[in-house]
Amino acid sequence: MSRPRQIFVDGHYVDAHNAKCSVLEHGLHYGTGVFEGIRCYNTEDGPAIFRLDAHLARLEQGALALGMNVDIAALHDAAQQVVLRNDFEEAYIRPIVYYGGGSLHLDVEPLDLFSVVAALPWTSHLGNKVVRMQSSPYRRNPARAIPPLKLTGGYVNSILAKRHATKYGYDEALFVDDDGYVCEATGENIFAVFGDEVVAVEHCDALPGITRDTVMALTGAKARRMHMVELRQADEVFLTGTSAEVVPVTTIDTHEYGAGPVTRRIQQAYQDVVHGRIPTRGHWLTYLSTYNKALRRSA
Ligand code: PMP
Numbered sequence: 001m002s003r004p005r006q007i008f009v010d011g012h013y014v015d016a017h018n019a020k021c022s023v024l025e026h027g028l029h030y031g032t033g034v035f036e037g038i039r040c041y042n043t044e045d046g047p048a049i050f051r052l053d054a055h056l057a058r059l060e061q062g063a064l065a066l067g068m069n070v071d072i073a074a075l076h077d078a079a080q081q082v083v084l085r086n087d088f089e090e091a092y093i094r095p096i097v098y099y100g101g102g103s104l105h106l107d108v109e110p111l112d113l114f115s116v117v118a119a120l121p122w123t124s125h126l127g128n129k130v131v132r133m134q135s136s137p138y139r140r141n142p143a144r145a146i147p148p149l150k151l152t153g154g155y156v157n158s159i160l161a162k163r164h165a166t167k168y169g170y171d172e173a174l175f176v177d178d179d180g181y182v183c184e185a186t187g188e189n190i191f192a193v194f195g196d197e198v199v200a201v202e203h204c205d206a207l208p209g210i211t212r213d214t215v216m217a218l219t220g221a222k223a224r225r226m227h228m229v230e231l232r233q234a235d236e237v238f239l240t241g242t243s244a245e246v247v248p249v250t251t252i253d254t255h256e257y258g259a260g261p262v263t264r265r266i267q268q269a270y271q272d273v274v275h276g277r278i279p280t281r282g283h284w285l286t287y288l289s290t291y292n293k294a295l296r297r298s299a
Contacts, residue, residue, distance in 0.1 A: 006085045008078035008117040013085060019116070026111055027098030031153020034062035035096040037242045038079060039122065040288075042089040043276035048285035049093065050274045052079055054210045055242075056095075062149035063097055068113055070097050075117060080291045082119040092122040092243070098152065130259050131239060132251040133174045133185065134165040135228065140175035140183045140205040148207045158186035172239070174252060177205070180228045184209075188241035190249075191215065192226060192234035193262045201226045211240035211270075214284070218269050236260040246270045 007019040027033040036055045040047050056072050056079075063070040075095050083091050094117070101112035138161040146154045161173035165186075174190070175183035184190055184206035191212075192199045198221035200212055215221060231237065237249040237257050246267045248259035273281045 004082065004086045004119055004121075006082065008082055008115075010115055011074065013081065016118075019118075021100065021114065024104065025098065025100035025114075026102070026104065026108065027100055027114075027152060029104055030106070031151065031156070032066060032108060033096055033098030033152035034059055034066060034068070035094060035150050035152055037150075038093040038095070039242055039274070040083050040088065040091040040093060040119070041274045041276075041285075043285065043287070045276060045287055046289045047083055047089050047091075048276055048287045049079060049083070050242075051210050051214065051284050052076065052286045054213070058149065058208070058210070059095060059097070062147075062151050065147055065149060066099070066151065067108060068097055068099075070113070070115070075115065078115075078117040079119075080286065080288055082117050084288055084291065086119055086121075088119055088121050090121070090123050091119040094118045094120065096152070130248050130250045131171045131244075132169075133172045133249055133253075134168055134170035135176050135253055136161040136164060136173040138164065138173070138175065139177065140203075143205045148205055150207070162186045170251075175205070176228055177203070182226045182228055182231050185239050185241075188239035188244050188247075190231075191221065191238050191240065192231055193236035193238070193260065194234055196262065198262065198266070199224060199226065201231075209240055211242055211245065214273065215240050215246065215266060215270065217281075218273065219266060236263045238263045238266070245274075 004016050006013045007016050009019050036059045038055045040049045060072050079093050097115045099108050099111040100114050102110050141154050141157045165173035172185050182201050183203040189209040189212040190201045198219045200216050200221045200223040202223040202225050232255050239247050248263045272278050276285050
């Protein structure tokens with residue numbers, strides 16, 4: 001995989017090998033940062049970033065929780081520039097804002113804020129990927145302990161659950177709460193299909209996923225809480241996430257599901273929307289050609 005040549009660091013585009021931080025950054029020690037995972041897809045009209053505004057709005061929410069005053073317009077600009085400057089057609093865009101400098105005290109008010117936006121090359125593939133899940137012995141961070149946003153420190157919870165699942169031969173972990181209600185996966189939301197009915201599983205500790213929101217808009221799926229007993233009775237189960245897109249679940253513990261027709265249809269609809277083939281959803285795409293034209297006009 002080729003690496004990015006240039007990364008946005010605090011208002012400047014720097015060579016990737018010079019984009020470094022100190023071993024004493026607050027964010028490294030305590031996970032005091034907020035990040036996003038965003039995709040840029042190649043479309044008939046060139047590269048376009050999918051739901052950039054929604055991703056940055058969620059980042060801003062996380063930043064507010066940490067008391068950070070983030071320049072969202074600068075990140076919006078940088079997300080486009082890092083793709084253009086690296087000549088990527090498709091990319092995974094990773095903005096991160098974190099505390100650093102100053103001291104290692106837990107009071108973050110006096111600290112410096114660092115902003116980074118990187119783009120990594122990423123080719124989408126409509127493969128036959130399926131997921132085998134283990135219901136995790138780990139519990140999801142409760143929202144009242146760590147809000148379900150993309151705060152860097154919160155991801156230790158996902159990593160512990162994922163390590164456990166893969167150790168036992170599964171691909172992914174499913175968080176279930178103490179009462180048996182389904183929450184989410186370590187980096188994806190979960191849906192269940194009953195006949196033609198598509199249900200977006202809702203849980204107060206789950207991240208409000210943008211792919212989930214997209215699939216709900218495309219299918220009219222309703223959101224509701226779901227117990228594990230009901231999930232086991234579903235005809236199909238699938239996960240949604242920016243990286244995973246829409247992926248069928250074939251196994252949860254010892255229970256098997258078919259990678260069925262409804263999931264396949266939703267996978268195709270999602271590919272159509274991210275690749276700009278559904279004109280009514282064009283507002284979800286930020287076309288980089290528009291950015292280039294605006295730059296030429298202002299030059
Ligand atoms: N849940 C968690 C814990 C995640 O990290 C992600 C990935 N961002 C998701 C769900 C899916 O969210 P999205 O569709 O916005 O990528």
